[in-house]
Amino acid sequence: MSCLFCEIIAGRVPSRKVYEDDQVIAILDIYPATIGHILVLSKKHYPSFVEIDEDLAGHLGLVSKRLAFIQISNLKADGVTMLVQEGIVAGQRAPHFVLHLIPRKADDRLAMTTQGKDISRDELEQGLTEIQKGAKDSAAEDKEPSSTNDTLAEQEKDDDHKNEENEEEEHEDNENEEQDDNNILDVIGELI
Numbered sequence: 516m517s518c519l520f521c522e523i524i525a526g527r528v529p530s531r532k533v534y535e536d537d538q539v540i541a542i543l544d545i546y547p548a549t550i551g552h553i554l555v556l557s558k559k560h561y562p563s564f565v566e567i568d569e570d571l572a573g574h575l576g577l578v579s580k581r582l583a584f585i586q587i588s589n590l591k592a593d594g595v596t597m598l599v600q601e602g603i604v605a606g607q608r609a610p611h612f613v614l615h616l617i618p619r620k621a622d623d624r625l626a627m628t629t630q631g632k633d634i635s636r637d638e639l640e641q642g643l644t645e646i647q648k649g650a651k652d653s654a655a656e657d658k659e660p661s662s663t664n665d666t667l668a669e670q671e672k673d674d675d676h677k678n679e680e681n682e683e684e685e686h687e688d689n690e691n692e693e694q695d696d697n698n699i700l701d702v703i704g705e706l707i
């Protein structure tokens with residue numbers, strides 16, 4: 516089955532492009548929640564957020580931050596909602612990573628809330644423990660030198676998938692940062 520976003524990236528489906536570099540493309544949402552609602556897409560097909568390459572994740576964060584700044588400075592947005600829907604249960608509609616940047620106004624009446632329901636203290640504590648354990652393991656993996664055999668053995672045992680991801684091709688994004696600035700300046704006029 517073809518992916519609509521891959522078709523857009525390939526130029527076979529028209530879109531209103533606001534930004535593009537070698538790894539990322541940003542277009543206007545055809546069903547916008549507000550004026551200037553941007554979709555930031557990875558050019559390479561990743562089915563979801565947690566599966567994207569870690570270097571690309573950093574680059575996506577940088578591009579999104581700059582576009583959000585433009586929404587505030589040029590569209591006079593009062594704020595921006597940054598939204599990633601991971602999985603169908605979270606509202607993900609297409610199997611291609613998308614980050615939404617939705618300009619907000621004080622009176623836009625857009626219903627977006629993270630207000631929680633009643634959850635028992637025990638359940639909250641259990642969730643906290645699990646997240647802290649995962650975060651600690653993740654931080655430890657970043658700190659440990661990968662040259663020691665013990666460390667490598669533990670990492671392989673702990674997370675086979677992560678090792679597979681690390682073997683994937685790497686992108687050279689740093690040298691494009693200056694170009695990013697110029698591209699973003701070029702698109703300012705298209706947003707307003």
Ligand SMILES: [Zn+2]
Pocket residue numbers: 518519520521522559560561610611
């Ligand atoms: Zn795709």
